[in-house]
Amino acid sequence: xxxxxxxxxxRVLGAGLVSEDGFIIEGQAKFEYDTEKLGAIAARVVNRIxxxxxxAKASAIIYTKDNVLFLRDSxxxxxxVICQKDANVxxxxxxxxxFA
Amino acid sequence: MSDELRVDSGALIFATLADVYxxxxxxxxxxxxxxDGLARNPxxxxxxxxxxxxxxxxxxxxxxIETIESIYEEVKDSESANLYLGHCYHKLNDNEKARKYYxxxxxxxxxxxxxxxxxxxxxxxxxxxxxxEITEPAPVVEPVVEESQVSEVSETPIxxxxxxxxxxxxxxxxxxxxxxxxxxxxxxxxxxxVEESDESEVAVADQVIEELPEKAVEIxxxxxxxxxxxxxxxxxxxxxxxxxLSTKDGLLIKNYDKGKHDVxxxxxxxAAICMDVDESFRLLKRGxxxxxxxxxxxETLCVMAxxxxxxxxxxxxxxxxxxxxxxxxxxxxxxxxxxx
Numbered sequence: 001x002x003x004x005x006x007x008x009x010x011r012v013l014g015a016g017l018v019s020e021d022g023f024i025i026e027g028q029a030k031f032e033y034d035t036e037k038l039g040a041i042a043a044r045v046v047n048r049i050x051x052x053x054x055x056a057k058a059s060a061i062i063y064t065k066d067n068v069l070f071l072r073d074s075x076x077x078x079x080x081v082i083c084q085k086d087a088n089v090x091x092x093x094x095x096x097x098x099f100a
Numbered sequence: 101m102s103d104e105l106r107v108d109s110g111a112l113i114f115a116t117l118a119d120v121y122x123x124x125x126x127x128x129x130x131x132x133x134x135x136d137g138l139a140r141n142p143x144x145x146x147x148x149x150x151x152x153x154x155x156x157x158x159x160x161x162x163x164x165i166e167t168i169e170s171i172y173e174e175v176k177d178s179e180s181a182n183l184y185l186g187h188c189y190h191k192l193n194d195n196e197k198a199r200k201y202y203x204x205x206x207x208x209x210x211x212x213x214x215x216x217x218x219x220x221x222x223x224x225x226x227x228x229x230x231x232x233e234i235t236e237p238a239p240v241v242e243p244v245v246e247e248s249q250v251s252e253v254s255e256t257p258i259x260x261x262x263x264x265x266x267x268x269x270x271x272x273x274x275x276x277x278x279x280x281x282x283x284x285x286x287x288x289x290x291x292x293x294v295e296e297s298d299e300s301e302v303a304v305a306d307q308v309i310e311e312l313p314e315k316a317v318e319i320x321x322x323x324x325x326x327x328x329x330x331x332x333x334x335x336x337x338x339x340x341x342x343x344x345l346s347t348k349d350g351l352l353i354k355n356y357d358k359g360k361h362d363v364x365x366x367x368x369x370x371a372a373i374c375m376d377v378d379e380s381f382r383l384l385k386r387g388x389x390x391x392x393x394x395x396x397x398x399e400t401l402c403v404m405a406x407x408x409x410x411x412x413x414x415x416x417x418x419x420x421x422x423x424x425x426x427x428x429x430x431x432x433x434x435x436x437x438x439x440x
Contacts, residue, residue, distance in 0.1 A: 033384075041380040048376045049394060052369035059395040061421075062377055065387030 003028050006095060011087035013067070017077045018043050025077050033082065042071050042080035059100075061093070068092075074100035115147040118154065127158040145171050149181045152188075161188045179208045183215055195222050221325065326438045330431035331356050337427060339419035341399060345435070346371060346410050353409060353439070361414065370394075370403055370412055393421045404428055407436045 006015035007028045016027025018039035027035030049058035050073070057073040068089055070081040079099055081092050114137030121130035134151040138144060152168035155161075165188045168181050175181045186201035199222050205215040331343050335356060342357030350371030355363045378388040394401040395417075402413040402424045411432065413424050 037383060041383065044380055045373065045377055048373050052372050053366075053394070053396060053401075055396050057397070060373075061393040062389060063391045064377075064381050064389055067386050 005099075006081050006092065009083070009088065009091060009095070011084040012092065013082045013084065014038055015079075015081040016042075017074075017079050019077050020047065029082075038069075038080060038082055039078075042069070042078050046071050046073055046078045061089070070096050072096050072100045115144065115150055118147070118150050122150070122154055122157060127154055130154045131158065145175050145178075149175060149178060149184070153180065153184050156184055156188055156191075161191050164188050176204075177208060179205055179212060182208065183212065186215060186218060190218060190222070198222060327354055327435060328356075330434040330438075333431055334413055334424070334427050337415075337419075337424065339416045340413055340424065341416060342414040344412050344414075345406070345439075346412065348374065348405075348408055348410055357414065366401075366412070367410075370401065370410060374403065374405075374410060391425065402428065404432065406432050407439060409435075409439055411435065 003015050003017065003026050006012050014027070014029025014033045014035060016029070016035050016039055017025040018027070019025055020043060022040040022043035024035055024039040027039060029035045029038060045060065045062070046058045049055065049060055058071065059073060060071045062069045062071070063085065066085055068083050068085050068087065070079075070083075070092055072079045079096060081096060083089070083092055114133050118130040118134045118137070121127070121133065131151065131154045134147055134154060138147050138151065141147065148167055148171050152164045155164035155167055164184065168175075168185055168188075172181065172185070182201045182205040186198045186205060188198075189195075189201060190198035199219065202215040202219045202222070205212050206219070209215075327345070331354075334340055334343050342355075342361065342363075344355045344357055344363050344367065345353040346367035347353060348371060350368035352364050352367045357363050373394070374389050374392070377392065381388060389405060391402070391404040394403070398417065400415045400417060400419060400421060402415060402421050404411045404413075404425070411428060413428060415421070415424055
């Protein structure tokens with residue numbers, strides 16, 4: 001499964017894979033979104049979850065006013081997908097589970 | 101510490117170790133170590149109280165009562181012995197006895213919040229902490245009660261005795277301002293004290309006057325029991341392990357956790373994560389967190405922002421977060437209203 005499998009889903013705004021220290025390994029995003037910034041956020045939040053809750057692998061779905069951000073710790077790095085809140089969140093989750 | 105205990109099995113340190121086990125949720129280990137220790141130190145009453153507590157927390161209420169009551173005469177002034185007997189009888193729905201033990205706990209330590217809270221549940225109109233608006237503590241009053249006054253005290257309602265004593269002994273403006281509030285709020289509690297106590301009314305009057313300065317700094321409590329009803333709807337979902345409410349900066353408001361979490365640490369951790377998310381999304385100018393799902397290997401945390409608070413629902417891995425959010429959304433308005 002590739003990153004663009006996510007960005008093909010309607011209302012998905014960006015997706016990528018980032019290293020634990022926040023550097024982008026692979027990423028795609030719509031023009032108003034910066035994959036570098038998204039990657040940095042993903043790494044920061046995942047590291048925070050791992051440190052705070054003492055878990056080896058972190059996985060989170062974060063809802064904001066307009067967006068939903070998926071984060072998933074995988075062997076290759078931290079996968080992230082950002083979509084509009086009216087996107088098919090369930091489908092994104094299934095694809096992300098397969099990806100990780 | 102276990103090794104230390106093995107070396108000197110007669111050491112009283114076993115009670116401390118048991119207490120640590122209980123705090124960590126290792127009830128069976130605590131019971132085992134307490135029984136072993138008590139076999140060597142049968143007169144160590146504190147250990148028996150801890151054993152009673154362990155039985156209670158382990159769900160064996162009858163054994164808890166049996167253990168603590170076997171030494172009650174020797175430990176009747178113990179706050180925790182009375183508190184746990186109160187808890188035990190409360191669990192057995194023997195509210196009369198529960199109330200008696202909670203009241204004794206409060207006589208020993210009027211600031212025992214657990215006993216206050218349970219008494220409030222048992223007696224809905226229980227008003228243990230009247231709010232007295234005094235900014236500075238009043239001087240301690242030690243009234244000299246003569247014999248002629250004793251008979252007067254016994255026939256006069258306590259609040260009148262109290263007010264009269266205050267008026268006689270102090271002329272500060274603060275006390276004068278406090279008197280009407282005391283008159284309204286203290287009547288039920290003082291009457292209860294007179295009914296329950298074998299001490300003379302004079303001693304009670306002394307106690308009332310001595311307590312007056314302390315009440316000056318007490319704060320009116322928020323009726324958090326109102327949260328029980330909405331939260332119960334969530335707890336009724338069989339995949340929900342626990343629910344707790346905290347402030348956005350990680351301070352616990354109310355805990356309904358059925359598991360053995362270190363809830364305060366979890367609250368602080370979740371608040372830290374939420375703050376990080378909020379700060380991060382500010383970079384993107386995309387608004388702050390409204391809710392999130394954190395998946396752990398053994399459970400899932402569903403967190404929702406409720407006004408200035410965070411509602412965290414701990415569920416089993418197989419739970420459906422969508423369902424949890426549907427239920428949570430239904431109760432969020434009620435919670436917001438209660439928390440103001």
